[in-house]
Amino acid sequence: MVVQRAKGTQDLSPEDMRRFRLIEGIFRDSCLKWGYEEVRTPTLEYLHLFTSTGTLTPSRLGRVYSFLDWDGWSGERVVLRPDGTIPIARLYIEDMKERELAKLFYVTNVFSFEETGKESREKWQCGGDSIGAGSAAADVELLLLALGVLKQLGLQDVEVRLSHADLIRALLAKFGLNPEEQHSVFDRILDGDEKVLSGTKSERPELGNTLASLLDLKGKSSGFLKNLKALFNQDSKELKPAMDNFIKTVELLEAVGVNYQIDLASGRGFEYYTGLMFKLLIGGEQIGGGGSYDHLIPLMGGRETPASGFALYLDHLMKLTRVATLVGPQAQKILIKAEGEKTLKDAFSLAAALHEAGHEAEVDLGSQKPTDYKWLLSVRDKAPHFVLSNRASRKKLEAHKAGEILKFLESGQVQISKSK
Structure with a gap:
């Protein structure tokens, strides 16, 4: 299996x-x-x-x-x-x-x-x-x-497309469609089902022509909506609240400098939406x-x-x-290698101290690749107890106390000798 x-x-x-x-x-x-x-x-x-x-x-x-x-x-x-x-x-x-x-x-x-x-x-x-x-x-x-x-x-x-759910409902309700029929007809058309639109045109020409016009409506200003409002002036009682809300919103968007396209056909899936709907596309x-x-x-x-x-x-x-x-300079990754079982405790203690100081440090478990790290830190059971090496420059710092390592990584002011 x-x-x-x-x-x-x-x-x-x-x-x-x-x-x-x-x-x-x-x-x-x-x-x-x-x-x-x-x-x-x-x-x-x-x-x-x-x-x-x-x-x-x-x-x-x-x-x-x-x-x-x-x-x-x-x-x-x-x-x-x-x-x-x-x-x-x-x-x-x-x-x-x-x-x-x-x-x-x-x-x-x-x-x-x-x-x-x-x-x-x-x-x-x-x-x-x-x-x-x-x-x-x-x-x-x-x-x-x-x-x-x-x-x-x-x-x-980023493209901003705007539609308005209540405006779509008001237009479709004119023709006696109940809410479920509104969802079905509108969503199927937006899914590319041209048979629905052609069938609607043959059965109910007025509705079919209105839907076809609705899907073609596109504009880039509040003036476009005002012209649309004038076009449907005879139905202003049903359409006015939705149209006024839409106009008010796009005028505010214009005032704050947002570019948009009015596209009523972008209102697919408007089951619980009531007013403005927007889509963001790239x-x-x-x-x-x-x-x-x-x-x-x-x-x-x-x-x-x-x-x-x-x-x-x-x-x-x-x-x-x-x-x-998007990200800034990466943390200086440190690989800590314990030279012998006796120094494992010190290696883990040092890793914890480095984490508290904000560094990214791991104890070598035997499988890590040194090339993935900027610093290699050896922990030994003899002097010097700590050897910090810069893998790229091949410079190293020998220290007797862990605090010296932390101080160097914090300030970078400790003298590093050239590896021989």
Whole structure:
């Protein structure tokens, strides 16, 4: 039997984890600077959290990993978390509902079944949520936070595409489509199912033509939306609230210097979004997205609470981020070699002292390659008890006490003799 990882999963190597932690660290620091607090939700959630309120479409629910959590004579069906936002909303309702404003962030994995196994079934996200503000400013803050993280990662040419869930709903509701039909028709068209659009045109020409026009709507300014509002002036009662909210948000984005493209067709998967939706792309590949979800918390049993959130897709960012361009000077790695069993105790004690002083040091276990280290430190049972060698320059320091080694590495002012 061949030992291998499960289909649709992946391992993270030491190099992968360096990149992962680098991205995570930049994201975490950025969130803290904006006043967000870190939270973590369970990997397991009850299935009804995602089904009872219609928070996920049937197609997404069909891809969740669910099983019976058996407890005595009865059990509840649970799922591996398929979404990052809904557990955050549950956490807020359960533990933080007294807060007028909760600004939260997380780094988490989500699970979704993918039949071929070619795509990962476990994906990592860095996400942020602003719960309680309910304003264009809150949406813009989240977008600025996300763009700031990408900038710190050295990623350029980030494309921002904007859509608006309530505007899409208002346009589709004109033709008598219920919420489930809205999701189905819109998502299938965006998936490239041209038969849906052609069929709709033949069965309901007015709806088909409107959908075709909707998918072609693109612009790069608030003026574009104002012209669109004038175009649909006869339906202003239904469209006005969504259009006004959209215009207010993009005007603020323009004021803070964010370039964007209005693309209503980028609103795929808008099941729990209510207002602004945004996607972040590099080279046509989506690396993140988010939007407002003002109805989600009351749908789940909480009080009326506006909210917005976003997620950056860590798996994609890891492929695009170059660690070497972001990290500063590397720690001076030290390999400590004990010359004999008697000196092992001193070698480990010295390694601990070096760690406390902020150095990266390892005791030689017999398999390390000296070429991977800048310094080689021999611990002997005779004088001189410590010999520190610079592998590149071949200079060395002989010392009788460990403190001399620490002092040198700290200041670099101790005289080193040339190796003979």
